[in-house]
Amino acid sequence: MYNESSIRNQLIVSKTYNNLTQDILHPIETKSGKLWWIAFIIAIIATLLGIACIIYTIITGIGVWGLNRTINWAWDITNFVWWIGIGHAGTLISAVLLLFRQKWRLSINRSAEAMTIFAVIQAGLFPIIHMGRPWDAYWVFPIPNQLGTLWPNFNSPLLWDVFAISTYFSVSLIFWFIGLIPDFAMIRDHTKNPIKKKIYGILSFGWSGKAKHWYMFEEISLILAGLCTPLVFSVHTIVSFDFATSIIKGWHSTIFPPYFVAGAIFSGFAMVQTILGVARKVLHLESYITIKHIENMNIIIMVTGGIVTLAYISEFIMSWYSGNIFEDFTYLSSGAATGPFSWAFWVLIICNILIPQLLWFKKIRKNFLWSYVISIFINIGMWFERFNIIVLNLSHDYLPSSWTGFLPTFVDIGIFIGTIGLFFVLYLLYARTFPIIAQAELKTILKSNVSK
Amino acid sequence: MNKSKDEFKNQLSSFFNQKISRRDFLKIMGFTTAAVTLSACKGPVIRSIPYVIKPERIIPGIPTYYATTMFDGFDLCSVLIKTREGRPIKIESNMMSKYFNITSARIQASLLSLYDDERLKDPYINNKKVSWNDIDEYVIKRLKYISQNGKKIIILSSSLPSPSTKQLINDFSKVYKNTQLVIYDAFSYSSILDATKEILGIRAIPFYEINKIKLIVSFDADFLGDWSPQNMQKDYATNRKPGINMMRHIQIESNMSLSGANADTRISLKPSEIKKILIEVFHILNGKNSQNKIANNIASEIKNKGSDAVVLADGSKEIYALSLIINLKIKSKALSYKKFLFSKESNNIIFNQFINDLKIGNVGALLLYNVNPVYSFPSILKLENYLKKLDLSISFAMKEDETSKLIKVFAPIPHWLESWGDTHPMTGIYTLIQPTIQSLFNTRQFQNSLIIWKNKIHSINNPANNTNNPANNTNNPANNTNNPADISVGYKYYNNNYINNYYDYLRNFWEKNILSKSNIKSFNIALFNGFIHTNEIHTNKCYYNKNYLNSIINNIDNNIDNFELRLYTKTSIGDGTQANNPWLQELPDPITRISWDNYLTISLKDAQKLGIKNWNTATGAINSNYVDIIVNGLKIINIPIFIQPGQAEGSVGLSLGYGHTKGKVATHSSGINAYLIYKNFNLIHYNVIIKKTEGIHEFASIQLQNTMVGRDDIIAKETDLNTFLNFTKEKWNKEEKITSSKGELPLEKISLWKENDNNTGHHFNISIDLNACIGCGTCVIACNVENNVPVVGKNEIRNSRDMYWLRIDRYYSTKESFKTLHKKNISEPKIYNYLLKPENNPKIRFQPIMCQHCNNAPCETVCPVAATSHGKQGQNMMTYNRCVGTRYCANNCPYKVRRFNWFNYVENKKFDFHMNNDLGKMVLNPDVVIRTRGVMEKCSMCIQMTQETILKAKKENRIIKDGEFNTACSKACPTGAIYFGDINDDKSEIKQQLKNNRTYKLLDFLGTRPNVTYQVKIRNLNK
């Protein structure tokens, strides 16, 4: 049994076990509201736009994007890293905070994990469609073939990505699913609709809540959390290797792994704020997602944002102090601040460094609306961080003769909008069909609160 | 039928009724499976025609080479044609020939015009397809009538340095009285020819032996471009080998030309001022004093060198004449009195007479051979009206052009690769043109037509005779029914009515007149070589008089306001003959790096005065304003304008050869027809008014950053001759070193692991001498041809998606450097305000960049599917089949040489160039695969060529000699700037190159260990 420390405030006030059950059941049992449908239709349209753009790309060629001979990656990999970064918060909340016994995570971990899964799906899309020949994408897996000696190149950071992303996706998925099983069982037992009963019956794997199962459930959760924690750090480290192990100035930077991980958590928590800000209102979860949660997340955003700022400063100083003339045009340099991409540079600085500083004020930190607005700015800023790293560094490379600029085409933008659409389609469906709060686990901490 | 049906039924029923054993079942299964599988294996139908009798010399897969002469009316070169399975796929220079043996970008690319899908495929009369017999009948009737009526029959041709054709026209004129040959070159060399005639007494272009001198002073003469048909590039480069004897080059010019870009000292002046300086120099050399500092400097340099100097000039007849007089005065060793060039015969006077004749209706028939006057002579008098009125107009052209719509008879001619012919380009040289492919279409050579019309004049009214004639429209010597006895009888050529085709005529002519001049007695040997050298020399005396000189000197244009316009020809398009050639249209200009366009070049200061801007869009692509110009009362609107560093203030430049209205490829380019301004064949026009107008022009430029941004001693290194001679390498070509426990070690000596073995077998290296590279772009086209590099069109070039495997970077110098700026206490980011912009009259460095074939290639490590890996012979290899197109390799390439197939460039309507039609695809090299979309491609060090050499030597069981290994670029380079060879061969030239002090590797501090090396450019500043 948890022993709640008396100093801490109660997380969830005046809810009984049954309240919780009913609250979880509510969206599943009732019909969707108007707002949900509007959101869903917009998301579907965006998804269709994205799908159309992807099909157009695959039929015509990567040339429909705004890339050129010098900037061979732009929106594709920017989006990839952005989505992967967003994905990090979910696993971090459920795994790392579990290990640290942070109980406030319980009301948000399910949704955060769902966000992880859906974000990783979006992220995983880009490495495939950015290929010139996506139909041959399976060649990156070490599949035996008739040539015998034809294998992928294990030296390539892109291949590390393949393994990291697929491992991350599969482990996140099972971690999420194991947590979902008792909640599915709850829905199965309490829903009145026989079809739903059947479906949730299948999904609940015959869970009965036996003492021994709970015992093993706790253990496996802990093991998976233990595995997920290094995994979550490794994934973004490996993503950063895409850049860090290369030879391009501005990419080739030893600071990238920790800085990318911090940036990922930074953006991930911002996205959790953004998503839960909406979910809280729409699904009436005010009593579960309290100002305490928001404040805690804001503090994490502040800490990771601080790390990111520090990394920016050190990158800037390194490029200046090294006296290396090639580094004068990296994404954090005076060259970038004044060059053709200066607008992107300043968007990054404003969104990622200046605006998060508002969180130092307790009033802002404890304000839903302010937190929500700031989280959106951080999302934008973190997208630009990846854009700047990729495009700015590539655009001004070693030989000035190959310097170019970049402008996205409607296909670039369409695909990005499409992934946002698909993300929300998945999330909206999730919100109506899945237990959006880990009720079984949350019930463990409800008791102590109620009894007090 | 019924029986068999029953039989089958019975069998079937018995089959089903019987008990099938396991063995039977397996048998049946095995058969059906195999049958089904086989039927599924039906491949696509490919149309191919097998050889019924295989030609003796053609072995599939083995190329055959033929010597011939490239001549399209503008360029001329002794070449070797590489053919595969009977089709020409590559043009290489014929190094056996002493002169005219250097290919240029245009010559390399002229191959493609053979496979131009827009070529005329049949003869036409009044837009109706007819047979050659119809043409003959139609033409001879009218010719006869016209010649009897005393009207002129004019053969309007571009320069025709063909002795046999001249003879033939002579013969022809004996039959058809009043026939006259009028030479009309779109880009006229008449002023040079006239000047030479007046000074040296011969109407030819003087031959300059610039390898004999130490100073070359050029007054606006782009001698590395089209100033002279002579190939000066090679002598220029050899004579400029860094050392005490390195030739110095001073260029005084208004436009930034290729020669100016290579000059040691370049002075940019307006054309009128150039003329003044030239006259001043002349005066100083004659002992007078001058106040002009520039003239004094130049004159003193010329005086110092004496006969070791040469003065070249261009612009007008007077200027040219003056330069000749100066050369005579200083007794320049370069000016040869014994040899002259005859490849250009432009004659403005005769042409003007013809125009006059045309006006007054004296011309009855006009035979247009290889000219397009409606496009290139757009005078006020409207040629169109006169051409329409002609009784007979015949177009001998390969394809429809601007003139075609006014022509009644189309007698399409074959490409020079399908033709017979000869040329006499200079004293002591005769070359032969032989077909290397059977005529692709129903075409007939111009000369054949003349012969037939000449011979048939009497038979035309008697149709019965026609049937007796052998096939006329063939060049094939096999059809030759010629009796050798006829020749031995000793007919005069013009009476030889038995010769019915041009091959016999040519052979006869050569055997009679040409071969006797040399020690080669067999026509076939001459044909094999492609040329003969004779010992002819000229013995002329110079006889210019003082009065003439005075008239030149006093003819100074005074007090000129407004702008001065200097017309020029571009390296890629030249006079516009090959404007429909996508390779050439796409080839970026060596100086401006813009393709698919021409534009008015203007200096920055003038542009600022007029409020004209060039600016970069977000993609980096260059946009410009439009201007209207008024020249000699003629207004031309909407000319794109390009700010050209080095352009003389007060002057503008415009290139000829663009603005075609016919031809798919030519019209894809949006250029302006500068021939509108080329009035009286004047290159220089004064009093040009320029006005900015509305609208934005979109340029397709391959290079968007023009300076090295302060990286001058890292990328394309340069030093001056004095520093090079007097200081050690440390000072001007410092080697990157790493401090280790064993002291300072060069980069190559340090590695975390044991390096791969590069010392056994072949290991190829390319060495590029930046001092010899003149930026002409020949290698770029050669690479395109050899490696099937696609043409991507203007939009894609504008999107920075060129596909060049080999590019020539051009860098302008900046006024300031890091050193000078740091001294002035200017620091980042302001420092880059100075370094990003070129200076007003910049020095230029060219740097050819192809894949550097790094031994530790960054691209290889990052490929997830190992599609790119390192070869044993030093190549960085690309496995197209394996590539999935992540483009990581291109990102990670510090040299940015990898090219991605953004689209399918083959059989794609969006890229309607030669790869989109069956005919155009015939130019593709079968040894190199066509890349599909979505894969990365890049320079392969022409692995197909090296492998061929290795296999050949292996078959012959011998060691490969140095020089046998070649790449397309090293073979094509006119100046020998690109060396290719095996560094594991101790005696090889490349090994010596590596030991050269000037050698360095590009960006080697990254640890990539490239297999391409560069050699520092040396500028002879005469300090």
Next chain:
Amino acid sequence: MYQNNIIYGLYDDDNMLLQGINYLKKKKISIYEVYTPFPIHGLNEILSLKKNINLSKLAFIYGLIGTIIGCLITWYTMNYQQNIGGKPNLWFLNLPSYIPIIFEITIFCSANFICITYFICCKLFPCAKNTNPDPRTTDDKFMIEIRTNKTNIEELITVLKNSGAIEISVK
């Protein structure tokens, strides 16, 4: 006739449940199963549940297998003498390149296999029939299942009642 009686006791609070179990243990009544809506800490000690399988150790072993697989894959596939970027061909020398992948395979194997093991141990699989006797046990109620072959079960019921059960049913 031998009769097997199943008696269910329902509690509405986890503390009551724990007290009840202690009470029953004192009465030496063996508890067959407990159904709860959420994990209750200390339950396993009270019930003295024994692990027949050590998931943590197993996870480690699975991880180890993953490491070995990773090493073998990289060694086998990159053993081919191909010069990629001048990197050494010897597996050991080029190991740094392979560490990320070996690590990921380790995690992959460990996490996935341990989950499968968990499902097998708990007999959880899609479409499996649920065995909780009362649906309320997944909401807010807690249930004790006692199996006995005694014929007289009245005594047991009273003991259960005394232990705080709010509802008792017999099957």
